[in-house]
Amino acid sequence: MYDLSTLLQFLIGGLSVGCIYGLVGIGYSVLYNSSGIINFAQGGFVMLGGMLTYIFYSLVGVPLVLAMLAAIALVSCLGLAIEWVVIRRLRQRNASVHIMILATLACQILIENATLHFVDDKPHSIPYFTPGPPLQFLGVAVGLQILWIIGISLLLVFLLGLLYSRTKFGRAMRACAINPEVARILGIKVERMVAAGFILSAALGALGGILITPTQYTAFHIGIPFAVSGFIAAIIGGLGNPLGAFIGGIGLGVLQAVGVVFIDAGYKNVVAFSVLLLLLFLRPQGLFKSLVE
Amino acid sequence: MNTSALLRSNGLTASYGHVEALKPTDVMVGPGEFVAILGPNGAGKSTLLRAIMRLIASSGELYFEERSIAREPAHALAALGITLVPENRGIFGPMTVRENLDLGAYIRPPSARPEIEGDFEAVLALFPRLKERLAQMAGSLSGGEQQMLAIGRALMVHPRLLLLDEPSLGLAPRLAAEIFNALGQLNKRGLTILVVEQKAPLALALANRAYVMRTGKVIATPDPKDITSPDALAHLYLGEIH
Ligand SMILES: Nc1ncnc2c1ncn2[C@@H]1O[C@H](COP(=O)(O)OP(=O)(O)OP(=O)(O)O)[C@@H](O)[C@H]1O
Ligand SMILES: [Mg+2]
Numbered sequence: 118m119y120d121l122s123t124l125l126q127f128l129i130g131g132l133s134v135g136c137i138y139g140l141v142g143i144g145y146s147v148l149y150n151s152s153g154i155i156n157f158a159q160g161g162f163v164m165l166g167g168m169l170t171y172i173f174y175s176l177v178g179v180p181l182v183l184a185m186l187a188a189i190a191l192v193s194c195l196g197l198a199i200e201w202v203v204i205r206r207l208r209q210r211n212a213s214v215h216i217m218i219l220a221t222l223a224c225q226i227l228i229e230n231a232t233l234h235f236v237d238d239k240p241h242s243i244p245y246f247t248p249g250p251p252l253q254f255l256g257v258a259v260g261l262q263i264l265w266i267i268g269i270s271l272l273l274v275f276l277l278g279l280l281y282s283r284t285k286f287g288r289a290m291r292a293c294a295i296n297p298e299v300a301r302i303l304g305i306k307v308e309r310m311v312a313a314g315f316i317l318s319a320a321l322g323a324l325g326g327i328l329i330t331p332t333q334y335t336a337f338h339i340g341i342p343f344a345v346s347g348f349i350a351a352i353i354g355g356l357g358n359p360l361g362a363f364i365g366g367i368g369l370g371v372l373q374a375v376g377v378v379f380i381d382a383g384y385k386n387v388v389a390f391s392v393l394l395l396l397l398f399l400r401p402q403g404l405f406k407s408l409v410e
Numbered sequence: 411m412n413t414s415a416l417l418r419s420n421g422l423t424a425s426y427g428h429v430e431a432l433k434p435t436d437v438m439v440g441p442g443e444f445v446a447i448l449g450p451n452g453a454g455k456s457t458l459l460r461a462i463m464r465l466i467a468s469s470g471e472l473y474f475e476e477r478s479i480a481r482e483p484a485h486a487l488a489a490l491g492i493t494l495v496p497e498n499r500g501i502f503g504p505m506t507v508r509e510n511l512d513l514g515a516y517i518r519p520p521s522a523r524p525e526i527e528g529d530f531e532a533v534l535a536l537f538p539r540l541k542e543r544l545a546q547m548a549g550s551l552s553g554g555e556q557q558m559l560a561i562g563r564a565l566m567v568h569p570r571l572l573l574l575d576e577p578s579l580g581l582a583p584r585l586a587a588e589i590f591n592a593l594g595q596l597n598k599r600g601l602t603i604l605v606v607e608q609k610a611p612l613a614l615a616l617a618n619r620a621y622v623m624r625t626g627k628v629i630a631t632p633d634p635k636d637i638t639s640p641d642a643l644a645h646l647y648l649g650e651i652h
Contacts, residue, residue, distance in 0.1 A: 285516065292502055292513055298465060299500035303567065304488030304517035410504060 119378060122256040127374045133263040133332065135370020136270040137163075140325035141347025142354060142362030143277065144318040149357045150281065151290040151314030153214055156221045158199060160344025161228030162322025165192050167335030168232060170327050171241040181244060189323045196319025199224050200312045208308075225340060232337040240334035243327070266328045270363065273321065277359045290314060294357065295410075342386075346370075349393045355403030357410060365404070416441045416571055416602050417462070417492075420471035424461040431457040433627040434470060439571065439604050444597045446613035446634065447606045449623035450647055455606040456497050458623070459573050463487060463494045474571070488517050491570035495577060499560040503549025507540055510548050510559055514566025525568065533562040536592050554585035561592065572596070574605040578612060586612060610643050622646050 119127075144159045166188050173184035203220050212220075246265045251258035280287035292300040293310040300307050325343070326335060347362075350369050354361025369389060376388035396403070402410075421434040432454045439445050447455050461468040464484040472480040474490055487493070502510050511533065515526045534541040537558040543551065548559055557577055564572055577593070578586035590612045597603050597616065607613035614620060614634040622630040630646050637643050 285512070288505065288509055288513060289516060291505065295502045295504065296500050299496060299502070301465065301484040302463060302488065302494050302496070302500075303513055303563075304485050305513075306485050406504075 124378060125255065125257040127378050128371060129257060129259055129263060131371040131374025132367060133266045133370070134329070134373070135350075135367035136266045136363075137325045137329040137343065137366070138346040138350045138369050139363035139366025140270055140273065140321055140328070141343050142350030142366045143274070143359045144321040144325070145348060145351040146354070146357050146359045146362045147277070147321060148314045148318040149351075150294050150359075152204075152311040153294050154204065154221070154311075155218045155348070155356075156199075156315070156318060157218065157344055157348075158221045158224040158228060159318065159322050159347060160340030160342070161225045162192050162196065162319045162340075163326035163329075163343045163347075164232065164335055164337065164340035165195070165228065166323030166326025167243065167330030167339075168236060168241065168326075168337075169323075170243050170330065171335060172236070174243055175241070181246075184243075185327050188327060189320050192323035193316045193320045195228075196315040197312055200315040204311065204315070205308065225344065229337050229340060236337065238337060240336040242334045243330050245331045260332065262328075262331050266332075269324070269328060273324075274360055274363045281359070286313075346389055349389055349396075352393065353396060353404055355405040358403070358405045361403060361405030414440060415473070416443075416475060417604070418471075418473045418476075419462065420473075422458070422461055422468055422470035422472055424457050424466050424468040426457075426466075431626055432461055432468070433625075435628055437621055437628065439602060440618075442597075442600055442602055443618045444593075444603045444616050445605070446610075446617035446620040447604065447623060448608070448610050448613065448620060448643075448646075451608075452625075453623040454626040455623055456575050457626070459494060459575050459604075459606060462573065463492070488567050488569075491568070492573070493564045493567040493569040493571075494573040495557075495560045495564045495575065497575040497579065499556050501548045501551075501556050501559050501563070503547065505548055506545055507548055507551070507559055508544040510563050511540075511544075511566050514563035515568075518568065526566070529566055529568055533565050536565075536595065537562055553580050554582070554588070557581065557585075557589055558592075561589070565596075569601070571602045571604065574603070574607075576606055576608060578607060578609045590616060610637070 141159055141163055145155060148154055148156050169188035169191055170184045173179045173187050174181050179187065203224060204217055207217050207220060245262045247261050249261050251260045281291060289305045290310045290313065292305060293307045297307045346369060350366035351362045353365030353368060369392060372392060373385045373388050376384050415438045417439040419435060419437050421436065422432065423430065423434050424432040435458060447458065449455050460466045462472065464482055464487060472478065474492060479487065479490065502513065511530060518526055539555055540558055540562055543555065548556065551559060577589050581589065586609060593603060593605065594616045605613055614637055617634040620632055620634050621628045622632065632646055
């Protein structure tokens with residue numbers, strides 16, 4: 118079997134992937150908190166975050182930080198475009214939330230195929246945010262990128278918590294998800310809040326993709342696995358609760374890491390889906406309290 | 411035509427699909443009035459309020475202080491001074507009482523802070539039970555408290571016209587009386603009120619005027635003082651269409 122430091126090494130890896138699941142899960146929750154919609158194009162945002170950064174940095178030659186910001190801005194615009202072109206039209210036709218969710222899945226497939234067509238089918242990566250050797254803790258090597266991932270994720274969770282609990286804007290967003298009609302009666306422009314939810318969730322997805330790409334790679338097809346894991350994280354966390362989604366993501370990442378150690382790397386998704394099924398049977402409302410239900 | 415009307419509809423019509431739930435309807439609410447809308451289930455009372463609030467597509471004319479609001483988006487009405495306490499209250503359950511009340515003042519600018527504080531205190535004075543529960547989740551309030559919160563939240567809009575859809579729904583008689591007592595106080599202080607209510611005696615005790623609706627139209631406009639017995643009321647509900 119493995120010794121303690123190898124186990125810890127796996128755990129650290131699980132923790133960092135879990136943070137990304139958490140960020141994707143937060144993306145779902147943020148949108149759900151303003152619209153009640155689940156956006157399956159969330160995985161596409163993750164993929165594009167890394168992919169566009171690669172394009173701007175490696176192909177165009179823009180400095181890394183600017184490339185990242187440009188990628189986040191573009192993906193946010195894409196989120197807004199999906200809201201305008203797809204969701205808003207469907208809403209005007211009184212489509213059910215289920216139809217809108219299906220439409221977001223179509224967007225995901227469109228994003229994938231467009232990337233395959235306009236970029237390529239190869240894996241690409243971007244440099245670590247800060248070069249340097251990994252830090253050593255108790256015989257465990259912790260890459261600097263992992264510190265970036267954990268630090269930025271925690272910061273975002275903290276800021277979102279402030280947004281939803283302390284600001285007028287954040288509360289109004291939640292009001293739109295809880296009861297859009299009453300929100301309207303109170304003068305809240307519901308469509309604008311839904312659009313803001315799309316922008317914010319797209320930006321979070323892109324950032325997640327950018328953070329994880331240096332430790333792995335990005336390619337046109339990586340979106341759906343992240344979308345699924347992030348969705349599980351959001352469900353674990355009580356859909357609509359960003360902190361819950363983040364904790365759910367970390368839990369899932371660590372569980373998968375443990376699964377790799379004790380079962381086999383091939384069983385990563387088996388672990389993820391077993392967790393989802395168990396949860397759906399035992400506690401479908403998630404482990405944490407939703408902010409909108 | 412009454413030129414001093416606060417709210418006036420002229421041939422206001424609304425449908426759900428092919429069902430014309432509101433046939434051309436003329437209603438009027440004068441400044442400072444307390445107007446009751448009565449009628450059996452499915453009469454179109456909620457549909458009328460929703461059409462006034464621009465929450466459903468409608469045709470016909472609709473004026474607030476002689477300004478046409480028939481094409482206004484729903485979210486613009488709060489700023490004009492019209493708000494609705496919807497059927498079943500529509501409180502934000504996963505938020506605290508305080509957060510619900512704060513959202514009532516959503517459209518009011520930061521410069522209105524002193525007035526907002528004043529309205530907040532007035533709401534707590536009107537419904538002291540809310541004061542003890544400001545930090546409690548709204549979803550865990552009792553039915554009566556939720557109704558108080560829904561009304562309190564509407565008051566935070568600082569409306570000039572308050573619409574209410576069956577505020578007594580699901581409440582014990584004593585609580586329903588308490589709610590209407592509060593509405594009476596608000597009206598005395600000058601707030602114009604249009605209330606849909608099935609428990610007719612409660613509303614008629616306060617009303618200056620009343621409309622009776624059935625099958626999507628107004629079938630009678632009795633003087634509330636004339637409806638003194640349950641029989642008179644039953645006659646109106648079931649009686650011939652004028
Ligand atoms: N969303 C809807 N879709 C289709 N039909 C509807 C809808 N809402 C109401 N209706 C129909 O419109 C008619 C009027 O309904 P409305 O809710 O206005 O009645 P009401 O007078 O408020 O009744 P109640 O006292 O039961 O609340 C009814 O026949 C009802 O079935
Ligand atoms: Mg009704």
